[in-house]
Amino acid sequence: MKKIPSDTDITWCPGCGNHAILDVFNKAIDAAGVDRARLVLVSGIGQAAKLPHYTNANVFNGLHGRAVPAATGIKLANHKLEVVITSGDGDMYGEGGNHFIHAVRRNIGIKAFVHDNQVYGLTKGQASPTSDLGFVTKIQTHGVASLPLKPLALAIVEDASFVARSYAGDKEHLLEMMTAALKHKGGFALLDILQPCVTFNKVNTYKWYRERVRKIDASHDPFDRDRALKLALQWGDEIPIGVIYRSKRPSFESQLGVLGKGTLVERYSEAPA
């Protein structure tokens, strides 16, 4: 199989949080024991969406905002594939917001790693759905007036089966979270990764995050929905990171009788009963 492209192919800025995410991603694939031949990386458009090109896997780099439906189609056609989305906050929560909500509702068995830098990088510095109030850009010249989206809370409200947050500046924690998400078997997994953008976000810097992120106490029961929702809504002086919520909902694909005897791909030639 093809080798990982050399670093010179990578178009991210030096110091970008994506480098750490890519590095940890490769380690997490090994740590979780994922067979790369069965791994499909799905992305939309944005800086984060380029990650699939920088590692070894099957790749579906589709349209802006549409990683989730493409990943859903892939998972339903062949539910034995490990389908992982790596995309940014604009792609998943902005352009693809509707799909995100419905993927959580379905609890389709895909993993979404959202590189959340609270800004648009590829289009050079506009606000994203997770930009803080007052964030000034060349478009939002008087500062962002809309409230930031709360993706984790949104996912918990619709009872996602795995909801976690990590930080690109803490590779050890990120590896733990990615591995846990990849090992999750019960349906949709959301991992929101706080990711400093060194070029376009001069507010939410490495220093800014470092001073605020707090690992969730080991005593937290992720099946406690009320407590999880409180953690998910916490933002500002203290930002909790870790596995915030889990539920025991069955995955969407596990409820489909037609998938019970094997994948659609492997049973294609079989005459129906």
Next chain:
Amino acid sequence: MDINVRIAGEAGQGVQTTGELLVGALADAGVHLFSTQVYMSRIRGGLNSFDIRIADRELFGGKANADILVALTKEALDAGGGAVTFYDGEAPQPAIGMKFTETARQITGSALMANTVAAGAVFHALGYDLEKLVSYLGVTFKKKGDEVVRQNVACARKGAELAASAGVKRANPVSVSGAPKSTYNGSEAIGLAAAASGVKCVFSYPMTPSTGTFTFLAGAADRYGIVVEQAEDEIAAVNMVCGAVYAGVPAMTTTSGGGFALMVEGLSLAGMLELPVFILLAQRPAPATGLPTRTGQEDLKFALNAGHGDFARAVFAPGTLEEAYALTRRGLQTAHKWQTPVILLSDQFLADMRKNIAVLDAAYRPIDRCIVENPPPEYMRYEVTASGVSPRAIPGGPAFVVVDSDEHTEDGHITEDLGARVRLVDKRLRKSEGLAKEALAPTYYGGEDAAIVLIAWGSTYGPAREAVDILAARGTPAGLLHFSQVWPVNVGAAGRMLAKAKRIICIEGNATGQFANVLKMVGAVDSCERMLKYNGLAFTGEEIAERVQG
């Protein structure tokens, strides 16, 4: 003999139930029939009608006027155009009052079987032996138990008695010519072909008039092993289809104009990723929401041009139920052979037309997905080839399959190498040449070398064909050139068939002559007359013949 029976009334009154009962019983009796529906975009009220036309020959379209009208409301009394009219209740002259509802109540205690009373009256008027209807009721309602059968039979007999005692003149029965007993509508023919051809994922958002096929496939899903999912919107639907075909199974979506508009970026994605995406685009009058439940052929230009950038596509437009089945299969196979999107253009007229035809093959005969089973380790998804078609592998095998909506190199990875850009564009567009070579020739119907040639595409086939017969009977020989593939156009075949025509009339259900423009653009026709209709209703043969002569 040629008799048109029309059931008309408000939505929710049983217009459709009565119509379907008559269609079933008449098909069961072996009469050639053709039924159409006209309805308003509402669940209750309004004026809907269901036509069942029967004849001693195969039929291909509807008629403007009815010979027998069953009016379930006062507003429906004018819906027949001079027909013998049965009215449910005290009738204003010259309609005949029949009290279908009251009769059903007397027999069963409920109004529900009023439609069976009406069916009995219609059967009497058509001159048929009522026992044909009785035996059909016995088979149809067997599952619901003996009591339901008994009540239905009693209602049907009473309906015939009501007609007899009202002095309804009995027609000479249209001869029972051993026509096929199996009936299909367009939605079912397309859905059945898709299921039998190996479609494994159907992702759609409901939209009239495409919902019939979506519903059919949901009903067939367990039997054929299909995942049917209602997407959150049409954008999701088409991207789910892209994902599923990438992963290795045939998949499709069903939609109408407005939903297709939302799918356009995904269509372009399928062009770029070279994915065999199959889209049923069931047209209705537009722009915007238009007339949601009516018919039209207004999305041809859109289907041909939708999608940013240049990429290959094929567009089919079936004219009959048999073609709806055959072209769904051919469309799926074409998409897979050429790894590019294919659109099947239908419309409300085709979706809802019901007719008895030979049994369509329901056996599972999956199409060839044209997949490379064991790609080499150095496999590249977009290897440049003479035909433009690169060997297609699917993920999960020995080689990585990399696809990207950005311009990419042969290995599928993002690039800004402008040389690769040109190479890959040329490769993708070479598929258009192959598609053109296998484009279906138009079919010709009518007198050889006729001076008048009608051109039709898609569902206008039937009415145009009947017009040719009507014109021939009136001593005006004409021919019909019908295109069931509207892109690429088989220009050579079209030119040969039109060589001797003195008068060419392109007949279509839109306001601008979209197909006439296409024929001119590709050089198949220099100029032609345009016979257009865009009031939301299908053409009839009679209407076309009159406009040809007028």
